[in-house]
Amino acid sequence: MMSSETCESNDIIAEEFWNWSVTYYSRAGISDALLTLQNNYSANINLVLWCLWQSEHLLSLQEISDAASSIQPFNQSVTQKLREARVHLKSLRGPSETKHSSDLTGCADDDVADSLRKQILSVELEAERLEQKIIVSSQTHLPLSDGKQAPNKAIAQANLKTYLTFISVKAIDKKLETILLTNISPFTKPIPT
Numbered sequence: 001m002m003s004s005e006t007c008e009s010n011d012i013i014a015e016e017f018w019n020w021s022v023t024y025y026s027r028a029g030i031s032d033a034l035l036t037l038q039n040n041y042s043a044n045i046n047l048v049l050w051c052l053w054q055s056e057h058l059l060s061l062q063e064i065s066d067a068a069s070s071i072q073p074f075n076q077s078v079t080q081k082l083r084e085a086r087v088h089l090k091s092l093r094g095p096s097e098t099k100h101s102s103d104l105t106g107c108a109d110d111d112v113a114d115s116l117r118k119q120i121l122s123v124e125l126e127a128e129r130l131e132q133k134i135i136v137s138s139q140t141h142l143p144l145s146d147g148k149q150a151p152n153k154a155i156a157q158a159n160l161k162t163y164l165t166f167i168s169v170k171a172i173d174k175k176l177e178t179i180l181l182t183n184i185s186p187f188t189k190p191i192p193t
Contacts, residue, residue: 010133010136010137011133013136014132014133014136014137017049017050017053017132017135017136018129018132020049020053021046021049021053021132024049024052024053024183024184025049027183028183029179029183030179030180030183033176033179033180034048034049034180036173036176037172037176041164041167041169041172042167043163043164043167043169044068044071044075045128046071046128046131046132046135047064047067047068047071047135047163048160048163048180049132050067050132050135051064051156051159051160051162051163052151052156052159052160052180052181052184054155054156054159055151055152055153055155055156055159055184056151056152056155057155058155058158058159059159059162059163060162061162061165061166063139064159064162064163064166065166066138066139067135067138067139068166069138070134070135070137070138071131071134071135071138074127074130074131074134075131078127079124079127079128079131082120082123082124082127083124085120086117086120086121086124089113089114089116089117089120090117092110092113093110093113093114151184153181153184156181156184157177157181160177160180160181
């Protein structure tokens with residue numbers, strides 16, 4: 001069982017990780033790059049973010065495996081199900097000739113579906129946040145940044161390649177990798193309080 005100090009420390013780290021992820025995700029090109037990794041390579045965005053965020057610590061294959069194993073049950077039974085429901089609702093909108101007879105019809109139904117899709121997205125983001133907390137808790141050694149050191153692109157790149165090896169992806173498009181690594185430059189992790 002973890003001590004309350006360990007739990008508090010993990011909560012702080014998880015919050016830093018989440019805040020960094022939200023900021024990083026909002027940068028130009030990042031969301032598209034991450035979604036390409038998810039959709040084309042079956043990558044878990046939270047694990048990619050973890051690898052990039054840990055740009056001061058070279059992650060071992062075992063650390064990545066531990067993180068992946070820790071979130072796998074929750075990801076499969078909750079996060080992926082929410083994503084599937086949201087994507088399905090989004091697919092119901094579209095030209096009427098592509099809709100199935102069991103799909104929604106009419107503006108009122110589309111508005112209800114849009115509202116529900118937005119609510120599911122909100123819950124899905126909370127599930128993603130919980131996944132990040134699980135990742136942090138799965139790690140036995142979490143180096144904390146002093147906030148003064150710029151991210152090390154070489155370490156971030158090595159972490160990303162180790163994760164890709166873990167998911168049996170030999171390589172990704174170089175442009176995609178460049179977008180992901182270039183955009184980590186201006187970030188430093190805040191000093192823990």
